[in-house]
Amino acid sequence: MFKAVIGAEKLKEAIESVSTLVEEAKLKLSPEGFSVRAVDPANVAMVSLDLARDAFDSFEATDGELGIDLTKLNGIMEMADKGDGIELDLDETAHKLILRMRGLSYTMSLLDPSSIRKEPKVPSLDLPAHIVIRGEDLKRAVKAAEKVSDYMSIGVRGEVFFMEAEGDTDNVQLEMTKDQLVELKPGEAKSLFSLDYLTDISRIAGKTPEVSIDVGRDYPLKIRFKIADGHGDVSYMLAPRVESE
Template sequence: MRLEMEESGTWKSCIGAISELVEETNFEFGEDAVEMKAMDPSHVVLVDFRLSREACQEYDIEESKELGIDLTEMNRIMSRAKKSDWLSLSFSEDDNTLAVTFEGNGVRTFTLPLISLEVEETPDPDLDHTAWASVGAGAIKDGLKDASLMKDNVTIKLSEENLLLSAESDAGEAETELSPESDAVEGLDVDESSKAVYNIEFLQKMLKGAGSKDMVEVSHGTDMPIDLTLPLADGKGHLRFLLAPRVEAE
C-alpha cells in the first residue's frame, strides 16, 4: 500500500485540524479514497475526512486497509514537512508501521507504529438544515476572535440578508456581519432564517486547517448542529465537522 502527493500541505493541514479534536482513530485506505469518521472524546464534534485517489499522484491500494493512527504523533511528524514537500505514505505489513516520507531538500523518512483500535461506527445525524452559505475562513476566524473577547460562546445567525456572529456579556458586545455584497461571502441560500449558539474554542479548532482565503461551506438550522465543510484538492475531498449547539439559560 502506497500513496503519493506532490505537496504535503493538504495532508498536513488536515492532520493538524483533526488532531486538535481526535487523539487516535482508524483511517480507511480504500480503493477509491482515504476516509475517516470519528467523534471527539466529549462527543460534541463529529469529524469526517475524505481524500479521493484523484488527489494523489500515485495511489497504489489494491485492497482496502483499516489503519489505526495516533494523530498526536502523526501531527508531530507532519509539523516537520514543508508545504511544497512531496509526500509519500507507505504501509509495511511486516512490522505494522506507516512510513511517512518528505522529498524536498533531501529525502526524510519517519516510521510511525500503527495501533489497534476498536472504534464504534459513527453515523451522520439526520439534520433538516434551512440555511446555507459559502464564506471565507479568514472572515469567520476574525468574527470568532472578536466574539471571544466577550464570551466563550458565539451566536450564529443566517438570514437572507447576512451571516451574523455575535457575543454579549457584561464586558460589552461584539458583532460581525458578513453580507453577500462583501468579498467574504461567495453564496447565501436561506429557506428559513436560523439561529444557534456554539462554543468558540471548538469552532476555532475546526477551522485550524483552513487558510484565510479558503472558502468554508456552512450548513445551519435553528438550535441544530452546525456543519462546516472545507473542500480539499479542488473538490477531490473534504474535511467536514458537525458541532452540537450550546443551550444557554435565558
C-alpha cells in the same frame, strides 16, 4: 496494501483537519482514497474527512483500516518542507507505516484500530439556512467573539447572516449581507455554539477561500470546505448549546 505519494502540504492539511478534534483516529483505506470519521471525546463535534486518490501523485490501496496516532503524525510532517513529496508505505506484517521524505525515512507503529473510539454515524440534517463565507471572515469573527465570551450565536435574520457574542459588559457582532458573502440562502436560524470548538475549526477553515455553513434554530451546525486542491472534503458537525439559563 497501501502505497502512495502525496505532496507534504496536502497531507498536512488533511491530518490537521482531524487532529484538531481527536488525537487518534482510524483511517479507512479503499482503492478510491482514504477517509476518516471521528468525534471529539466530549461528543460535541464530529469531523468527516475524505481524500480522493486524485489528491495523491500516486495511490494504490486495498480496503483496510489503519490506527493512527495523529499527534505523532503531525510531528513527522513538520520534518517535511512545503514542496516535499511524502511516500507512504504500509508494512502489514510489522504493523508499521513507513514515511519517506527526501532520503529520510520514519517508521511509525500503527495503533490497534479496535482500541480507537468507534466512528460516529453522521446524522443527516435538513438545515434551513445556507451560507458560503470567505474562510478569513469566519476566522476573524470567531477571534473577535473570544474577546467577550465563551459562546457565539450564528444565524440568519432576514437577508443578513450574523455571528454574535455577548459578554458581561461588552458584545461583538458581525453582520454580512448577501453581497458581502459568497452565497446566502435565507431561512430562520439562530443557534449558540461553544467557541472552544469554533476556534479550532476556524483555524483550519480560515485558510480556505470558501467555507460553507448550514445552520438552523437550536440545531447542529455544519461547516464544510475543500482541501488538497479540491480533491479532499472536510466537514464538521457541531452540537448547539441550549441557551436557556
